[in-house]
Amino acid sequence: MADKMSSSSSIVLALLLPLFYGILLAPSFIAATLDTAPATLLQVKSGFTDPNGVLSGWSPESDVCTWHGVTCLTGKGIATGLNLSGYGLSGTISPAIAGLVSVESIDLSSNSLTGEIPPEIGTMQSLTTLLLHSNLLTGAIPPELGGLKSLKVLRIGNNRLHGEIPPELGDCSELETIGLAFCQLIGAIPHQIGNLKQLQQLVLDNNSLTGGLPEQLAGCANLRVLSVADNKLDGMIPSSIGSMSSLQSLNLANNLFSGEIPPEIGNLSGLTYLNLLGNCLTGGIPEELNRLNKLEIMDLSKNNLRGEIGAISALKLKNLKFLVLSENLLEGTIPEGLCSGNGNSSLENLFLAGNNLGGGIDALLSCTSLQSIDVSNNSFTGEIPPAIDRLSDLVNLALHNNSFTGVLPLQIGNLSNLEVLSLYHNGLTGGIPPEIGRLGNLKILFLYENEMTGVIPDEITNCTSLEEVDFFGNHFHGRIPEMIGNLKNLTVLQLRQNDLSGPIPASIGDCRRLQALALADNRLSGELPESFGRLAELSIVTLYNNSLEGTLPESLFDLKNLTVINFSHNRFAGAVMPLLGSSSLTVLALTNNSFSGVIPAAVARSKGMIRLQLAGNRLAGAIRAELGELTELKILDLSNNNFSGDIPPELSNCSRLTHLNLDGNSLTGAVPSWLGELRSLGELDISSNTFTGGIPVELGGCSGLLKLSLSDNRLSGSIPPEIGKLTSLNVLNLQKNGFTGVIPPELRRCNKLYELRLSENSLQGPIPPEIGQLPELQVILDLSGNNLSGEIPASIGDLVKLERLNLSSNRLNGEIPHSLMKLTSLHILNLSDNLLSGAIPAALSSFPAASFAGNADLCGAPVTSSPSSCGAAVRRRLPGAEVSVIVAAIAVVSAAVCVALLYIMVRMWSNWRAVAAVSSSDGEESSSAVAKGGGKWCAGAGAGEGKYWKVGEEKYSSASSSPESAGAGDRKPAS
Structure with a gap:
């Protein structure tokens, strides 16, 4: 018996000894923790850059539990948490952080930390929360993190992490949240994630993940949020997703998923958010989705879904607030049963834009909770229902790009909450009802591209919240409302292309927030009001194609934010200086007015100028050398003025020029060789001046040139063969000069020419047969008024698109080639005043006799009244x-x-x-x-x-x- 007791005592002692040792050693362990935590934290601090000094209190002399961002176990002095989120820290995370063995939570999020995540963190067995998101961390996710057996929350997204998601994360059996969004991760979602039975949130948005959704995710029975949007995932959505009964939010948007929407999604009875937008899904909308009676948001837009929308019923989806089906292939009409009309529907936002839907929209009148309707870009017809005011909560109404007809109902004025009314590009007629003035909250009013008529009602100026008004492309007449200045919040006023008349109201100057004003293409008259100068925020103003006149108010010089000015085709006069107060101009277009004087040097202040168009005025003097400072300039049009002198060499600095138009002036000197350095030049027109000398061979370097017009000058010499390098050329006009020599056969390389004019020169020699190798020549081939000799080459008959051919007033001889019969598009032909002989081909007999006059030896119709004898002789002509x-x-x-x-x-x-x-x-x-x-x-x-x-x-x-x-x-x- 004693032996048995002795044996039992030994066993008990053996079991209790480790406990006694633990008790004895615990103080020393705690002491060690207390001793090492400060040193470890100071090591961590040494890796940071602390511009705001938030860690300045970390000192060995003070208690670690008083350090900023450090949390300790109450009464024990043991550091259990480190929270330095959002303190503006930079630098790197020191591997020494792994020495904080008692720490359970680390939050270094929302800083500017760089470098890699230390793999040593994987040894911190006490860690339950690791928040490193919203930094600049790089490298791969350390697989060592799979050793964190106590980890519940892992959020390391919004960094520059790359590589694949380590499958070792599937070993973190306690994980509840994984956040890896907004990184640069690639590869597949590891199926080991399905081992995480406690997982509640999996957020992998905005990466470059590929492959499909693993079937194993169905093993995450507690998953509430699954968000993998904005990746490159593909394949079909697995039907097993319907077994994830805890799911509340499912976001698969903007991937490459294909196939049909699995009806099993209807089993997710707790789902409140479903987003499948931006995939390649096909088929119809499953009726099973109507079982999602807790669903608040459904977005199936931007897919290839077909069928009708009758499968969705807001009557059954009683909590549905957002229904987004835009940009699919849905067809049919809006079902009458979409909403009940008895107030049971909670649908607030309906987006059906960009489908093939038709019919009317009366069915929407039952959805009385609607706040936003967007049925744009469909084929809806009929009138806007007068009972539209039943939708009294309506804030946004977008019906644009349909085929609605009829008038805008006056009941629209009862929608007192309306902020956006977008009805553009329909077939609406009639006027704007004065009742629209009751819409005090209206911010955006788009009626453009309809067939509306009448005057713009004065009541519209009561809509004092208006920010953007666009009536472009209607038939409104009368005056701009005199009290337009009441619209103090107006930023955009677009009234272009109507039939408005009268002056611009002086009250326009009270629209102090106006940024864009477009009144072009009307019949406005009078002078610009002085109040224009008060529009300090004005950036874009287009008044072209009106009858405005007078000199410009000096106050315009105060508009320092102007970027685009287009006053073309009016009757403005005087100086252009008032328009040059802004140094931010990108477009200055004043074509066809009566501006006079010289180009002010101030125009060069706008270094970002892209278009300078001053054509058709009375400007004089030399072309400003300062224009060469506009190095961003693409279009320079100074044509049809009174400029004189040479083309300033400083323009060679404008290397981005695509259009240079100096025609119709009195410019002199030689054509500058540096023009060939303007590699972007697409149009060069210096015609109707008095330039002398030859064509510089350097022009052959303008390989992108589409139009070259040097006509009506005093140029001489031969046409350089380098012209053949202009292989993109569409128009070549060298007429009315003194060119000599032959037509260079290299022109055949300009095989995109559709207009060729070399008339009224002194060119000689034969017409090169290579000219028939210009297959796109269509508008005209004009070689008249030269000294060309020889026969008309038969190859001209290959120019089958040619509409006009003029070879008159040369010394061409021989017969008219029968190949010209192939020119079936030809409607003007002039071969007069040459030395042609023989019979006129029968296919050309429909042209008038004047086309062949002055050729003594031609016979046949239409030259002779009896063409039959000449025709018979021709038929018997022998080789x-x-x-x-x-x-x-x-x-x-x-x-x-x-x-x-x-x-x-x-x-x-x-x-x-x-x-x-x-x-x-x-x-x-x-x-x-x-x-x-x-x-x-x-x-x-x-x-x-x-x-x-x-x-x-x-x-x-x-x-x-x-x-x-x-x-x-x-x-x-x-x-």
């Missing part, structure tokens, strides 16, 4: 080889005839006169004609009898209609 054979045969026959005649004269002397007459008509005439050789030969109506005559040496009468009259006898001078 040169056959003519040679015939000539030889005739010579042999003639010799034989002579011998026969001699014999006959001996035998029948009495009949020699008759025989001689026959010989003269049938032999000598033919022989003499053939012997003359070089002309063009035509077969007449008597060709069957072997009779030929020459055309070209003499002119034959076109009055005779008998075949014989065109023969060797009865010649008459041309009348």
Whole structure:
């Protein structure tokens, strides 16, 4: 018995000894923790940069539990938490942080920390919360974090972390929250995440994750939030997602998911948020979604869903507030049963934009809780229902880009909460009802691109909350409301392209917040009011195509925020200086007014100027060298003024120029060679000046040039072959100069030309056949008024798109090639005043006789009144080889005839006169004609009898209609 007791005592002692040792050692452990925590924290601090000095109180001399951001176990002096969130810290996280073995929570979020997450953190077995999100951390997520067996919250997103999500995170069995959003993570979602039975939130948004949703996620039975939006996930949405019964929020937006929406989602009875927007989902909307009676937000937009929207019922989804089905392929009408109309529906926001829906919108009148309606970009028809005011809570109404007709109902004025009314691009008619003035909260009113008429009601100026008004492209007439200045919050006023008249109201100056004013394309008159100068925030003002006049108010110089000014096509006069107060101008367009004086040097203050268009005024003097300071300039149009002198070399600094138009001035000097350095130039027009010299070969460097017009100058020399380098050229106009030499065959390389004008020069030589290699030539080919010689090349017939051909007033000879018959688009032809001969091809007979005038040796319609004989001769025209054979045969026959005649004269002397007459008509005439050789030969109506005559040496009468009259006898001078 004693032995048994002794044995039992030994066992008890063995069990209790470790406990006794633990009790004995605990104070020393606590002491060690107390001793090492300050030193460890100071090591951590040494890795930080602390610009705000929030850690300045961390000192070995003070109690660690009093240090800023340190939390201690009450009464024990043990550091259990470190919270330095949002203190503006930078630097790195020291690996020494792992020495804080008693710390349960670390929050270093919302700073500017860099470097990598120390893998040593994975040894901190007490850690339950790790918050490092919203920093600048880089590198991969350490797989060592999988060793944090007590970890419940891991939020390290909104950093620059890359690589894959380590599957080791699936070993953190206590994890409840994983936040890895807004990083640069790649690869698949590890299926090991499905092992986390306690997981409640998985947020992986805004990465580059690929693959599908792992089926194993269904093992996360407690998951409430699953958000993987804005990745590259693909495949089908697994039906197993319907077994995640705790799910409250499901966000799969902006991925590449395909297939149909699994109806099993309808099993998620606790779901309040469903977002599947921006995927590649197909099929219809499952009716099972109506079982989600707690759902508040459903967004299925930007997919390829088909069918009708009748599957969704706000009657069943009693808590649904947002229904977003925009940008799908849905069709049909809005179902009558979408809402009940008895107030049971909670639907507040309905977005159906960008589908193929049609019919009317009366069914929406039952959704009395609606605050926002967007059914834009569909095919809805009919009128806006007058009972629209039943939706008394309506804040936003967007019906634009449909086919609504009729008038804007006056009941619209009862929607007192309305802030946005967007009805543009429909077929609305009638006027704006004065009742619109009751919409005191209205901020945006878009009625543009309709067929509305009438005057703009004065009552609109009672809508004092208005910020943007756009009536572009209607038929409003009358005056701009005199009290427009009441709209103190107005930032945009767009009234362009109507029929408004009268002056601009002086009260416009009271719209002090106005940033964009567009009154162009109307019939406004009068002068600009002085009050314009009070629009200090004005950035864009377009008044073009009106009848405004007078000089500009000096007060405009005070508008320092102006970026775009377009006053073109008015009657303004005087100086342009008042428009140059801003140094931020990007566009200054004053084309076709009566501005005078010189270009002020102040124009160069706007270094960001992109377009400077001063064409069609009375500006004079030299072109300012200061324009060369506008290095961002793309369009410079100074055409049709009175500028003189040279083109200033400083313009070579404007290397971004795409359009340079200086035509219609009195500029002199040579065409600058530096123009070839403007590599972006697409249009160069310096025509109608008095430039001299030749075309600089450097222009061949403007490889993107589309239009080159040097016409109507005093240029000379030859056309350089470098023109052929302008392979993008559409228009080449060199007419009315003094160019000599030949047309360079290199022009064939300009195979995008659709307009070529080289007329009224002194070009010589033949028309190069290569000109037929310009397949896009369409508008005109004009080579008239030169000294070109030779034949018209047959290759011109390959210009099948050509509409106008002018080769007049040259020295072209030979026949008109039959290939011109292929020019089926040709409607103007001028071959007059050349040396052409032969028959006019029948296909060209529809052109007037003037097209062929001045060519003495042409025959056939429309030149002669009897084209049939010329036409018959042409049909019998033989090739040169056959003519040679015939000539030889005739010579042999003639010799034989002579011998026969001699014999006959001996035998029948009495009949020699008759025989001689026959010989003269049938032999000598033919022989003499053939012997003359070089002309063009035509077969007449008597060709069957072997009779030929020459055309070209003499002119034959076109009055005779008998075949014989065109023969060797009865010649008459041309009348």
